[in-house]
Amino acid sequence: GENVGLHLPTLSVQEGDNSIINCAYSNSASDYFIWYKQESGKGPQFIIDIRSNMDKRQGQRVTVLLNKTVKHLSLQIAATQPGDSAVYFCAENSMEYGNKLVFGAGTILRVKS
């Protein structure tokens, strides 16, 4: 469901290291998932998506893993760069939600140079 009123967890990584951001989604019927990146003062920016018939999808420097058994989604960022510093949100979509995206609480990623 939607996590409102919670302070966001923070992940600090060294530049060049790999980052793993996790998300627990709530609806086992969700069939589409998106990771968004939100920089300060800006709107969410699409990073990568995955459908429920897949368990892994790769993009440029990013990989999304989906574990439907435990309703878990992760975003892996390879060779993290300072420009990756932002808040990352996962979002789920399902017919049960009326085809609207439901967002998780978000994780702050801080990249140390």
Next chain:
Amino acid sequence: NAGVMQNPRHLVRRRGQEARLRCSPVKGHSHVYWYRQLPEEGLKFMVYLQKENIIDESGMPKERFSAEFPKEGPSILRIQQVVRGDSAAYFCASSNKRGSNTEAFFGQGTRLTVV
């Protein structure tokens, strides 16, 4: 996504005034979603509209809030008699079809401050 245009970017209103937030979707998109975000929190769904129709307004307060997406022109989120608790960032997203498996593109948001 630069294709979704929201204005104004910043809006200051005194308590009791009305706030009107505008959203022009990506060209060709007929589905619009409004979300609200408090500082250091996630995006909370408010309302989903298709041209001239409200599809889902389950996240929108029953009082003082309304939304429309006319046949011509931008989608409007209207907040009447604003209160301090309405201060937040309001984001609009658009997509080109209904259904899951549909990527939504977000605008840069309108930051409403009620003084």
